[in-house]
Amino acid sequence: MKWLRRGAGLLVVLLLIGAAAWWYLARDRSMPSTPVQRGAEAAALVDPARIEQGRYLATVGDCAACHTARGGQPYAGGRSLATPFGDVPAPNITPDRDTGIGQWSFDDFWAALHLGKGRHGQLLYPVFSYTSFTKVTRDDALSIFAYLKSLPPVNQPAQPTGLEFPYNVRSSLVAWRALYFKPGVYQPDPAQSPQWNRGAYLVQGLGHCNECHAPRDSLGGIEQSQHLTGGQIPQLDWYAPDLSTRTGGGLEGWSAQDVVDLLKTGQSSKGSAFGPMADVVRLSTQHMTDADLQAVATYLQSLPPRAPVASAFQQASSHEQGGKLYAKQCADCHGDNGQGVAGVYPPLDGNTSVTGPTSVNAIRSVLLGGFAPATAANPRPYSMPPFAQQLDDEDVAAVVSYIRQSWSNKAGAVNPAEVSRSRHTPVD
Amino acid sequence: MEQRVAACTSCHGARGEGSPDGVLAPRLAGKPAGYLLQQLEYFQSGQRRHAPMEYVVRQLSQPYLRQIAEYFAAQDLSYHRWPQPAVSAEVLRRGEQLVLHGDPARAVPSCVSCHGDKLTGFEPMMPGLVGLSSDYISNQLVSWRTHTRAAEGPYCMGVVANRMREPDIAAVAAWLASHEPPADMHPQPATAQTTPLPGWCVMGHSEVNP
Structure with missing residues (x-):
């Protein structure tokens, strides 16, 4: 609800910025295909090599992750994407005529991916990451579209959005886009390889x-x-x-x-x-x-170095307790010195997930445990026990503080209240 | 494999014998592999709900889930006997009646009609009902009613559980938990399943059309 309160205040500001942003829309025009292009595009849509390339690119873009409901048909949408402004269900992008993209032209698809605009010109919510996808080339977009068009159509109507006011007013996106969205295909840097x-x-x-x-x-x-x-x-x-x-x-x-x-x-x-x-x-x-x-x-x-965050290192008073817990619960797999076992158990010494600016990843890893992802290269991953059932907040805080402050790790300590806040198990 | 599945064994026991209380984490050892695999897949798809299980199985492939199911199915351990629940003789009689004969007036089939006369289940899909604590059994029957457990197709146990009266759930659970199990508690081979399952039951009986 705090988002709502903050949002209501911001609405006024947004509208003002919105007025100033209309000029921006002039740049925001789609470039529809010429008749010659349309002919080439129509041919591309049924080219098996093109479709295969599109399958690869859709996988790189991880489109299915959002556009597939849990246990549902791939790309048929329905997964609800939680945002601080409310839930947005991902739409069906199979080529179903009535509920999917069956009636879409490539220009429609390009407008969505490149400009963040729906088939009827409506501004799309940026939970669809067009802020990034705008950089995709038109040729790659055509391949992805060809692949999506080749999928079996699934009739699955869109769910209503659960956005709260004022975020459910699509025109508020005019201002948002002026602030945060710059359409444009990626331009290669000639100075780089x-x-x-x-x-x-x-x-x-x-x-x-x-x-x-x-x-x-x-x-x-x-x-x-x-x-x-x-x-x-x-x-x-x-x-x-x-x-x-x-x-x-x-x-x-x-x-x-x-x-x-x-x-x-x-x-x-x-x-x-x-x-x-x-x-x-x-x-x-x-x-x-x-x-x-x-x-x-x-x-x-090639990303630049980052400025160090100055902070006085202060060892947690629970360090000894954490050390005992570590020896009992963690050291068998992660090693006495947090070195891990190559290819089996990750190291904790120097591990960015342990020492990150917030401790939430370390806390939740301890609470949730689980398997590394099963992949073609690592089909039978090892796993970590979930400790949520076994350890109380104080013990989790002590052991997480210990691993954040041992060996070469010099991160901040964790208190039990932070652990308590992280005791939720994510499921769709 | 034992080392790989630490995320499983920390709750279900080193060889899948179940948590010491018999409620938090059920026994996996010796259950039919097909049944275990199906449950793991249901946790992935959300048809069976238990957040910690759903999280743990999320990243795994179907072939790996099958290996994990087969690993626990192959664990041959003696069964723990749970203390007999403190219920009246009348409740136990009612439980026995339901387990062996069902409740025809409510169209509730007997347990043995699907889970086998020995109640040890059948390979590869039908789970046994022996060696489970009373609390675990009643939890499962209730979770069929709340759709936190589900199955493909006609949803047979859901149908049965929804036809049961609430005291009957407790009675069935109490009788099953206090029943003296047979000497051989392994699931019976699939060929031993001679009684046709009700047409709407999907568990392990693909020959029967729902």
Whole structure:
């Protein structure tokens, strides 16, 4: 409800900004295909190689993750996406005539992906990550569209949105878009290698990494300067780390191979994918080509160092208690010195999920346990026991503080109230 | 495999013998592999609800789930006997009546008609009803009623559970938990399932059209 109160106040501001933003719409025009283009596009839609390429690109974009309800038909929509402003159900993007994209032209699809506009010109809610997808090339968009058109149609009507006022007023998006959305296909940087540019294109565009790995302000927007610097994922209560591998970065010390390993197998010498990232690896990145994964790694390795966050290190008073718990519950797998076991159990020493700016990932990993994602390269992952049932808030706080403050780790301590807040199990 | 499935065994016991209280986490050891796999898949799809289970199975592939199901199905452990619930002889008689003969007036079939005369279930899909605590059995019957457990198709146990009177749930659970189990508690082979299941029952009887 605090969003609602804040939102009502902001509405006035929004409307003012909105008026000033109309000029922006002039730039926001779709470029419909010419008749010649339309002919070529029609041919492309039935080209098997094109469809296969589209299948790959839709996987890279992880479209199915949002556009598939749990236990439902792939791409038939229905999954409710929680946002701080209310729930938005993902639509059906199978080619069903009545409930899907059966009647869509490629221009319609392009307007959605590139401009964030629906088939009838309505502004789409940015929970559909067109802020990233706008960077996708028209040719790649055509491949994805060809693939979606090749799917078996599923008749599944859209669910109503659950957005609260004023966010349910679509015209409020005019202002939002003026602030946070700049349509435009990715422009390669000629000073960089083709591999770097491919990585930047995938990370910034289809991969839409920034949608989680950046902080969002009170309107759910992301500042350009904050790209890929890490952020709390709205509603999910996980922290998506900063993706710089250089000094002060969230992935400090990660080699290109570590990045590739994590995305391909679900684990690396520096840590394993869990929470929402495990979904991403399982559904999307494990299926990417080695060349594309290398390109992503090359681009991430080029992200600049981050300014260190100055903080006085203060060891938790529970350190000794945490150490005893660690020896009893954790050391068998993660090692006496938090070193882990290569390829089996992730290290905790120097693990960004342990030492992150917030402790939520470490707390929730202890509470929830679970398996690393099963991938083609790691089909039988090892697992961690859930400790939610076994340990009380104080013990979890003590052991998480211990791992955040042992070996080379110098992160802040955790208090039991933070643990209590994280005792919820995520299910759709 | 034992090392891989630490997330399972921390609640279900090192070899799937179930949690010590018999309620929090049920026994997995020796249950039909097909049944265990089906339940894991139901937790993935949300047809069976229990948030910690849904979270733990989320990242796993179907082939790996099958291996995990087969691992626990192959664990051959003696059954723990639960203390007999403190219920009256009359309640136990009612429970016995329902288990062995059902309640024709309410169209409730007997337990043995599907789960077998020994109540040890059948390979590969039909779970046994022996060695379970009274609380666990009544929890499951109630979860059929609240749709936190479900199955494909005609939803047979849901139909049965919804026809039962509430005291009958407690009576069935009490009798099953206090029943002296047979010496051989393994699920019977599929070929032993000679009584046709009711047409609307889907568990392990694909030959019968619902």
